[in-house]
Amino acid sequence: MASLNVGNLGGFLREQRRNAQLSLRQLADAAGVSNPYLSQIERGLRKPSADILQQLAKALRISAETLYVQAGILDERAPEAAETRSVILADPSLDERQKQVLIQIYESFRKENGLDADAPASAADRGEGAEGGTGDDPSAPQS
Secondary structure (H helix, E strand, C coil), X not given: CCCCCHHXXXXXXXXXXXXXXXXXXXXXXXXXXXXXXXXXXXXXXXXXXXXXXXXXXXHHCCCXXXXXXXXXXXXXXXXXXXXXXXXXXXXXXXXXXXXHHHHHHXXXXXXXXXXXXXXXXXXXXXXXXXXXXXCCCCCCCCC
16 A cells, blocks of 8 residues: 655645645634644645545645645546546545546546556456446457
């Protein structure tokens, strides 16, 4: 399990909060978290979940992807891939497991197409968990 880089995340959050000219209490209220909890995140004492990071990003008016990268949840990637991941992670109709599965599938397709060759193999790369394949049957008529 990869450890989160919460020290850098906390400093980054503090800098973004100050740039937005928000007090700790104002950001905590806007993000729906407690003032002490946000203080602990900024000091590197707490590891926030992806949902909390998303709430903080929304309150700061920055992309959640930026905070995920700072927290070590996501690697910094090409802009088009980052945008796709950001949209998936921001979708409130999906739970965390569904978001992670979609990202794994997306990354496996990018890897298959030679775009993220250094990305780690996911369950989808190994053929685990996906039923029905991709629909790319070479014997099927082309439309």
